[in-house]
Amino acid sequence: MPCGSSIAASLSTLHPPWWIIFISNWSAASQIMMNAYWVQTFPARWFKTAAVLLCIASLATAATAASGALANLVKTYRENPTPRGKAALLAYARAHSSDANGALAHLALGVVAYQQKDNAAAAAYFNQARPGLPKLADYVDYYQAAAAAQATDLAAVQRDLRDLKEFSAPLSPVAAKAALLAAKAATGSDAKEKTAAAIQLVRDNYEHLPQPDADFALASAYEAQGDPAQAAAFYQRVYFSHPATHEAAEASTALEHLRVTLGAAYPPAMPPQMLERGDRWLAAHEYVKARQEFEALVPQLGGVEREQAQVRAGAARYLGGDAGGAYSYLKELKFPHDEGDAERLYYLEECSRHMGANDHMEEAVKQLNRHHQDSPWRLKALIAAGNRYLVENQPSHYEPFYRAGYESFAPDAGTAYCHWKITWDAYMARKKEAAELLREQIAKYPFDPRAATALYFLGRLEEEQSNFTVARACYNKIDANFPHYYYAVLARERLTHNAMAGAVPDPKTTTWLASLEFPSHERLAIEEPTAATRARIERARLLIAAGFPDWAETEVRFGTKVDGQAHLLAMETAKLSPSTFASLRRMKSLSGDYLALPYESAPKKFWQLLFPLPWQKDLMESSRRASLDPFLVAALIRQESEFNAAALSHANAYGLTQIVPSTGRALARQQGMRRFRTDQLFDPAVNLRLGSVYIRSLLDQWNGKWEETLASYNAGKSRVIDWKTWNNYREPAEFVESIPFTETREYVQAVLRNASLYREIYAENIPAADRVEPAPRIVHVKAKPRTRVKGVRIQKASHVKRGVARKRHRKPAA
Numbered sequence: 001m002p003c004g005s006s007i008a009a010s011l012s013t014l015h016p017p018w019w020i021i022f023i024s025n026w027s028a029a030s031q032i033m034m035n036a037y038w039v040q041t042f043p044a045r046w047f048k049t050a051a052v053l054l055c056i057a058s059l060a061t062a063a064t065a066a067s068g069a070l071a072n073l074v075k076t077y078r079e080n081p082t083p084r085g086k087a088a089l090l091a092y093a094r095a096h097s098s099d100a101n102g103a104l105a106h107l108a109l110g111v112v113a114y115q116q117k118d119n120a121a122a123a124a125y126f127n128q129a130r131p132g133l134p135k136l137a138d139y140v141d142y143y144q145a146a147a148a149a150q151a152t153d154l155a156a157v158q159r160d161l162r163d164l165k166e167f168s169a170p171l172s173p174v175a176a177k178a179a180l181l182a183a184k185a186a187t188g189s190d191a192k193e194k195t196a197a198a199i200q201l202v203r204d205n206y207e208h209l210p211q212p213d214a215d216f217a218l219a220s221a222y223e224a225q226g227d228p229a230q231a232a233a234f235y236q237r238v239y240f241s242h243p244a245t246h247e248a249a250e251a252s253t254a255l256e257h258l259r260v261t262l263g264a265a266y267p268p269a270m271p272p273q274m275l276e277r278g279d280r281w282l283a284a285h286e287y288v289k290a291r292q293e294f295e296a297l298v299p300q301l302g303g304v305e306r307e308q309a310q311v312r313a314g315a316a317r318y319l320g321g322d323a324g325g326a327y328s329y330l331k332e333l334k335f336p337h338d339e340g341d342a343e344r345l346y347y348l349e350e351c352s353r354h355m356g357a358n359d360h361m362e363e364a365v366k367q368l369n370r371h372h373q374d375s376p377w378r379l380k381a382l383i384a385a386g387n388r389y390l391v392e393n394q395p396s397h398y399e400p401f402y403r404a405g406y407e408s409f410a411p412d413a414g415t416a417y418c419h420w421k422i423t424w425d426a427y428m429a430r431k432k433e434a435a436e437l438l439r440e441q442i443a444k445y446p447f448d449p450r451a452a453t454a455l456y457f458l459g460r461l462e463e464e465q466s467n468f469t470v471a472r473a474c475y476n477k478i479d480a481n482f483p484h485y486y487y488a489v490l491a492r493e494r495l496t497h498n499a500m501a502g503a504v505p506d507p508k509t510t511t512w513l514a515s516l517e518f519p520s521h522e523r524l525a526i527e528e529p530t531a532a533t534r535a536r537i538e539r540a541r542l543l544i545a546a547g548f549p550d551w552a553e554t555e556v557r558f559g560t561k562v563d564g565q566a567h568l569l570a571m572e573t574a575k576l577s578p579s580t581f582a583s584l585r586r587m588k589s590l591s592g593d594y595l596a597l598p599y600e601s602a603p604k605k606f607w608q609l610l611f612p613l614p615w616q617k618d619l620m621e622s623s624r625r626a627s628l629d630p631f632l633v634a635a636l637i638r639q640e641s642e643f644n645a646a647a648l649s650h651a652n653a654y655g656l657t658q659i660v661p662s663t664g665r666a667l668a669r670q671q672g673m674r675r676f677r678t679d680q681l682f683d684p685a686v687n688l689r690l691g692s693v694y695i696r697s698l699l700d701q702w703n704g705k706w707e708e709t710l711a712s713y714n715a716g717k718s719r720v721i722d723w724k725t726w727n728n729y730r731e732p733a734e735f736v737e738s739i740p741f742t743e744t745r746e747y748v749q750a751v752l753r754n755a756s757l758y759r760e761i762y763a764e765n766i767p768a769a770d771r772v773e774p775a776p777r778i779v780h781v782k783a784k785p786r787t788r789v790k791g792v793r794i795q796k797a798s799h800v801k802r803g804v805a806r807k808r809h810r811k812p813a814a
Contacts, residue, residue, distance in 0.1 A: 068545075069092070070092060070096075070101050070104060070105055070108075070545060070546065070547060071544065071545055071546070071547040071549075072547075073085070073088055073089055073092055073105075073547070074089070074105075074108040074546060074547020074548070075547050077089055077108065077112060077547075078108070078111075078112060078547065081112050081116065086109065086112075089105050089108060089109055090105075090109070092105050093105035093106055093109070093128075099132070100132050100133065100542070100545075101545065102132060103128070103129045103130075103131070103132025103133045104129070104132075104133070104542065104545055104546035104547075105546075106125045106126070106128040106129035106132075107125070107126070107129040107133065107136070107139070107140060107546055108546055108547055108548070109121075109125040110122045110123075110124075110125030110126040110129060110140075110143060110144070110147070111143055111548075113125060113147075114143055114146060114147040114150065117150060119147040119148065119150050119151035119153075120151075122143070122144070122147040123144060123147055123148065123156070126140050126143060126144035126147070127144075130144075133542070135535070135538055135539055135542060136539060136542055136543070137166055138166055138167050138172040138174060138175075138178070139172075139174065139543075139551070141160050141161060141166065141178070142161075142167075142172075142174045142177060142178045142181070144156075144160045145157045145160035145161045145178065145181050145182075145185075146177075146181060148160060149181050149184070149185060154185040157181055157182070157184075157185035158182070158185050158186070158194070161178055161181060161182040161185070164178065164179065164182060164197055164198060164201045167179075167201065168201060168204070168205060170532060170535055170536070170559075170562070170563060171205050171208060171209075171558075171562050171563065173210065173554050173555060173558040175201060175202070175205060175209060176202055176209045176210065176213035176214045176216075176217040177213055177217065178201075179198035179199070179201045179202045179217045179221065180198070180213075180216065180217035180220050180221070182194060182195075182197070182198040183195045183198040183199070183217070183220055183221035183224045183225070184220055184224055186198070186224060191224075192225060192226075195221055195224050195225045196225070198217070198221050199218060199221045199222070199225070202214050202217050202218050202221070203218070208558075208561055208562045210558070211241075211242065212237070212238040212241070212242040212245055212247045212248070212251075213247075215234045215235075215237045215238045215241075216234070216235075216238050216247045216250070216251065218230075218234045219231045219232075219233075219234035219235040219237075219238065219251065219254065220254075222234065223254070223258075228258050228261060228262055229262070229265070229267050231254070231258060232255060232258045232259075232262070232266060232267050233267060235251040235254050235255050235258070236251075236255065236267075236269045236273060237273075238251040239251040239252055239255060239277070240269060240273045240274060240276050240277040240280075241273075241276055241277075241280065242280070243277050243280050243281060243289075243293075244280070244281075244284060244286075271301050271303075271305035272305070274297055274300070274301065274305075275294075275297065275305060275308060275309060275312070277293055278290050278293035278294045278297065278309070278312055278316075279312070281293055281316075282312070282315070282316060282319065285319075287316045287317075287319050287320030288316075288320065290312070290316040291313050291316035291317055291320070294309045294310070294312045294313035294316060295309075295313050297309040298310055298313070303337065304337040304339050304340050307333075307335045307337055307339075307340025307341070307343075307344075308339070308340055308343060310333055310340075311330065311333070311340060311343045311344045311347060312343075313329075314326045314329045314330040314333075314344075314347060315347050317329065318347060318350060318351050318354070323350075323351045323354040323355050324351075324355060326347065326351050327348060327351035327352065327355070327360075330344055330347055330348050330351065331348065338371070338372055338375065339375070341371065341372065342368060342371075342372040342375035342377040342378065343377050345364045345367050345368050345372070345377065345381065346364075346368070346377040346378075346380055346381045348360070348364040349361050349364035349365055349368075349381045349384060349385060350381075350384060352364060353384055353385065353388050358388065361385055361388065362385065364381065365378075365381050365382065365385050365401070368381050368382075369404070373408065374408075376409075378408075379405055379408070379409050379414050379415070380414070382401045382402070382404055382405040382408075382418070383401070383402075383405055383414055383417065383418060385398075385401045386398040386399075386401035386402045386405070386418070386421065389401070390421070390740050391740045391741070393722075393726050393740075395425060398421070399421075399422060399425065401418075402418040402419075402421040402422050403418070403422055405417075405418030406418040406419040406422070411444050411445055413448060415445075416441075416444075416445035416447075416448035416450060417448075417450075419437075419440070419441055419444065419445065420441060420445075420448075420450045420453070420454070422437065423437040423438060423440075423441050423454065424737065424738070427457055427461070428727050428734065428738070434461065435458065435461050435462075438454045438457060438458040438461065439454075439458065441454040442454045442455060442458070442513075442516065443516060446516045446517055446518045446519075447517070447518075447519055449482075449485070451482075451518065452478050452481075452482035452485045452487045452488065453487055453737065455474045455475075455477055455478045455482075455487070455491075456474070456475070456478060456487035456490060456491055456733070457737075458474050459471040459472075459474035459475050459478075459491065459494065460494075460731075462474065463494070463499075463500075466499075467506075468499050468500055468503035469503050469504055469505060469506040469509075470506040470509045471494070471500065471503070472495065472500055472503040472504070472505045472506070473505040473506045473509035473510045473513065474491075474509065474513075475491035475492070475494055475495050475500070476495075476505055476510075477510075477513045478491040479491055479492060479495075481518045481519075482518075483596065483597075483598055484595040484596060484597070484753070485595075485753075486749035486750075486752065486753050487733075489752075489753060489756050490733055529565060529568050530563075530564070530565060532559070532563035532564050533559070533563075533564040533565045533568050533569060536555060536556060536559035536563075536564045536569055536572075537568075537569070537572050539552075539555050540552040540553075540555045540556050540559075540569075540572060540573065540576065541572075541576075543555060544576050549576065549578070552573070552576060553573055553586070556569045556570075556572060556573040556590070557573075557590065560590050566590055566591065566592055567590075567591055567592070567594075567602070567606065569590060570586065570587050570589075570590035570591045570609075571587070571605065571606060571609060573586045573590065574586050574587045574609045575609075579644075580612045580614040580643045581641075581642050581643050581644035581645075581647075583609060583612065584609070584610070584612055584638075584642050584643060585642060587609045587610050588610065591606075591610065594610060599757075599760065604761065607757065607760075607761050608761060611634075611638065611754065611757055611758055611761055612643060613634055613758070613761075613762055614643055614684075615656075615684045615685070615688065618684055618685045618688045618689075619633060619634060619637075619688055620766065622685075622688040622689045622691075622692040623692055625689075625692065626692040626693055626695065626696040627696065628692055628695060628696060628699070629755065630766065631755045631758035631759045631762070631763075632706065632751065632752075632755040633688075633691075633692060633695065634754075634755070634758050635750075635751045635752070635753075635754035635755035635758055636657065636695070636710070636713070636751050637656050637657060637691075638751075638754050639747060639750050639751055639754070640656070640657055640658045641655065641656050641657070641658055643656065644656075645682055645683075645684045645687070646682055654678065654681035654682060654687070655681045655682050655683075655684070655687035655691075656684055656687045656688060656691065657687055657688070657690075657691025657692075657694070657695075659681055659687065659690060659691055659694065661678040661681070663694065664676070664678065664680075664681050664690055665678075667690040667693050667694060668680075668690065670693070671689065671690065671693065673686075695709070695713070698712050698713060698717070701717070705732070706752065707732045707735055707736050707748055707752075708720050708724070708735070710747065710748045710751050710752070711723070711736075711739060711744055711747075711748050714743070714744045714747045714748070715739075715741055715743075715744040719741075719744075723735070723738065723739060723740070726738060736748050736749060
């Protein structure tokens, strides 16, 4: 019986906008999503998939030891290419001359020789490697040609790259670079034909090839073909769109040469393209370089583009930390064009907001209202000004800004945000129009993640009126269309209540919801690997065995974009990762919108890689000692450090639970730990022990309320105390949704969401003695009139001292 069939037989008997507020007052758009519940029966298609994957693994077992030894030898030699390391690799190659491992050893020797510019030796090693590596022929041929090019042996380059088709079946990550070498080496009577073949290779696969490799290859090929105008156009793409790359520097030199060669025929870059270079520096937070770029463009440009360059020079100054200087600079600018002036006024508003000059901020918004009513810069300014007053709890000030935002502009993510802020206030006050606004939020903005939030709270309103059939229709819709959002988990909890359990979904509400265009989330049809996926996995494994894990990751990432099944390739690269942190990062980046996947549609291993549980013994022990739910602790760590034990944030927070040294020392003394050193916070056992104690202390301060505890952990207890005074919260979800900082709100939701999935994945493997049930997160309280403390101000993030510091450089990912 075939391997896959036997395994299948045995298995068959078993049973995922800048306009949102952050602690640091900076922001980015994000979806809020939730985990699904585990269904304990695997779909039948998984038996075949598991069989195939296990079969592949079993066939590879015999070679594991040898390939592992080779990878270690290559790693050592690549890092420190000594004669001793070379001798060890040569001995290994001789001992494995009859199998692929010997060829892989020669590949590694060739790459290091090429990097050392020992081109003759490199060519010899590659010649020995190629016969044994038919599945990596493109890598061997490319690096052999690169060594020949380095030796200026153009004939050898042409020989090594005589058939560029091998770089397209399957499409190779080095295809663009191979085309570049082929074009540069093309000589003789058929030079134009060879160059044309290189151009065709890149153009046929342009959308899949990495940038700026593809554009640089085309530029060089067109230059070699004698088409300098086309060459200039592609060099310009490289220079303006990828300023931080070495190709951009080479493109700059090439463009200077072409400018002289072509003279008046030189094709000038388009103004928007020229502005893009500065914009790219802004996006990379290289504000000094951005400012220099925009200032250099001012005398070169005219019209609105000149104004944009002037404004963005000021924006770079503001973003670089000089709000006062940027304000003075922007204030002096006078523009005749609407687009430039609207952008200038927006940044004046931002500078004023940053400096706390509310009068100036409002004046800038008034100017936008008066002169640029339809400009997207006005919408951005309205949202930013509204947010300013939102964090200060001044509804009479922020409501006009939000209302103007959604009443003046067509539905999009920004207007959905504005509408939601007005809707949420009406809901919390139980205004008579609250239900109508909730329905309007759902109907006008079904594409927005807040549609799930509106559905949940519409259901809660209907429950208060004993309209259980309508409420059930709302909860069912969340579960169906937003299966892993935070509010889907809460909706499923509501459905377990007695009054809801027996309710039949209201037909009218069900029909109305069915008529709306909610987002259609991709369902990953994870099944038997395709031939393309198998090929990518085999190539990646060979590269790992050869000691090139960086190449293997590039191969897998390339495959996810070109021809492979992203989820299976994600699992492959995750399993090959050197750490849990790296594995989790790779899974999250390659698995797409995994939070939209029904739990039962993926194997348990898929979820375990996305929600890992390393250092399980220490985590369980520290959680047990602190009487904490270990799954909540794991969920918190996933958000804080992604299980990177060596994590060190810009705020000087250490390790898995991100503890600052002063708190670590205090906790260590409390725990009787002698001679505590800060670097011990990088020790998982120590960090878990102290982190659990700290979480327990916060939880006790909040009388076992996890929502307030997590918000304090993220934003500081003093803030949470302030937020608690803003309203009468009838249930924990109302408090969570009222948190004005998006980072903190999403953090709380994500930890609770992740904990739910951790329970589903691991509960059956954790002894009952190690599990602590979390406090209930939903209570039903009779509605009361809202009381609100107006004008309560909160401290800026930089002034709040707390035990755990948030990482300002990135927002917690899903």
